[in-house]
Amino acid sequence: MRAFRCRVCDNPLFFENSVCTSCGTDLAFSREERAIVPLVDGGRYVDATGTEWFVCRNLNLSGCTWLTRTAGGQCSSCDLTRTRPADGDEVGLPQFRVTEGAKRHLVVELDTLGFPVVGKHEDPAGGLAFDLLSSVDENVVIGHADGVITIDLAESADDQREKVRVSLDEPYRTMLGHFRHEIGHYYDGQLVTDGPLRERYRELFGDETADYQAEIDRHYRDGPPADWPQRYISRYATMHPFEDFAECFAHYLHICDTVDTAAAQGLVTVSPSAFTSFRDLVVGVWMPLSTALNQINRSMGKDDLYPFVIPDAVLDKLDFVASVVPGTDAPGASEGNAGAARP
Numbered sequence: 483m484r485a486f487r488c489r490v491c492d493n494p495l496f497f498e499n500s501v502c503t504s505c506g507t508d509l510a511f512s513r514e515e516r517a518i519v520p521l522v523d524g525g526r527y528v529d530a531t532g533t534e535w536f537v538c539r540n541l542n543l544s545g546c547t548w549l550t551r552t553a554g555g556q557c558s559s560c561d562l563t564r565t566r567p568a569d570g571d572e573v574g575l576p577q578f579r580v581t582e583g584a585k586r587h588l589v590v591e592l593d594t595l596g597f598p599v600v601g602k603h604e605d606p607a608g609g610l611a612f613d614l615l616s617s618v619d620e621n622v623v624i625g626h627a628d629g630v631i632t633i634d635l636a637e638s639a640d641d642q643r644e645k646v647r648v649s650l651d652e653p654y655r656t657m658l659g660h661f662r663h664e665i666g667h668y669y670d671g672q673l674v675t676d677g678p679l680r681e682r683y684r685e686l687f688g689d690e691t692a693d694y695q696a697e698i699d700r701h702y703r704d705g706p707p708a709d710w711p712q713r714y715i716s717r718y719a720t721m722h723p724f725e726d727f728a729e730c731f732a733h734y735l736h737i738c739d740t741v742d743t744a745a746a747q748g749l750v751t752v753s754p755s756a757f758t759s760f761r762d763l764v765v766g767v768w769m770p771l772s773t774a775l776n777q778i779n780r781s782m783g784k785d786d787l788y789p790f791v792i793p794d795a796v797l798d799k800l801d802f803v804a805s806v807v808p809g810t811d812a813p814g815a816s817e818g819n820a821g822a823a824r825p
Contacts, residue, residue, distance in 0.1 A: 484742070485747060488520070489519065490502065495518050499518060507520045508525065510549050511586075512549050513557070513589075513590075518547075526553075535550065536550055536555070538557040538560055539556050540582075544560070544578060559589050561601050562601045563614055564613055565615060566578055567614075571618070577616065577635035577638040578614055578635055578638075581614050581638050581657060584656075584660075591738065596807050597807065610629050611631070612630070612631050613631070613632045616636070626664045631665065632664075637660065638657050653789040654790070659732060663731070663732040666727060679805070683723075686802055687723040690723040692722060694724065698721055707720060711793065714729075730800055734760070734804060742754065749771070752767060760803075761798070761800065
């Protein structure tokens, strides 16, 4: 995440701050300015054009600090949530708060990289919506279908998520990771498989028309191919081209966000914008940075922060993913890929 500072006292701020811990100023996040701004008169902000903005009505419900144009209204991020726990759900509501925080993080990153974020309330056919469901009284399957991303709120709890991670033998499982993977499925359909990049997509990921359920059954029956570490980012990616793309899309977001954060915090000495392809950024910055971060985690007795190895075949896939950002050229287009990685 970017390094933010209070506009009143210049104190360092974090993305989630609703109050400056130094001067006590009430704060909100302006999606338009991509900045944390000071509030006056109990939750109002006036931008440079004289336009009035108001803090989202869901501040106390979900911790949302984003601005909206309507007093008492909800922000553009909250508009994307189609289903949430009922007001009386004592288990689901605290989990909803954590999950909404991860969703806001995702939306900011998509904005930064240039991906369109259009809700189903604006575009019922092609838009995006989130069903954030509590699995206390029903079975919830995390997934994507026709622009609707379903998330199990129970995975916001560390113990539940870790239990699932261990049972599935996964190296990494986080709420933000779920959002990044599922949004990859959405943009696969929106930007890739029905467009001019389809041929290159199939060269890298395979034929997406392969029977999805049959491939899933094969995976859980036979496991991944023996040589999967040379061709895929994870075992899960071997199931079907859709899953391979979504896994690579998630890692593209992991890498972009972490490198941008490291640059904002002064942890890397080379600007990400100096690289002419995403592949070069991964090799030149991400690989040494992730190695250092893994070593730091080990110094604290923790598991590796990034427990993955990126082979050459996956580098090609990541470079392709970087090329699908709207406004970029064909795979490997240096200007587009460098722009996608710029803080």
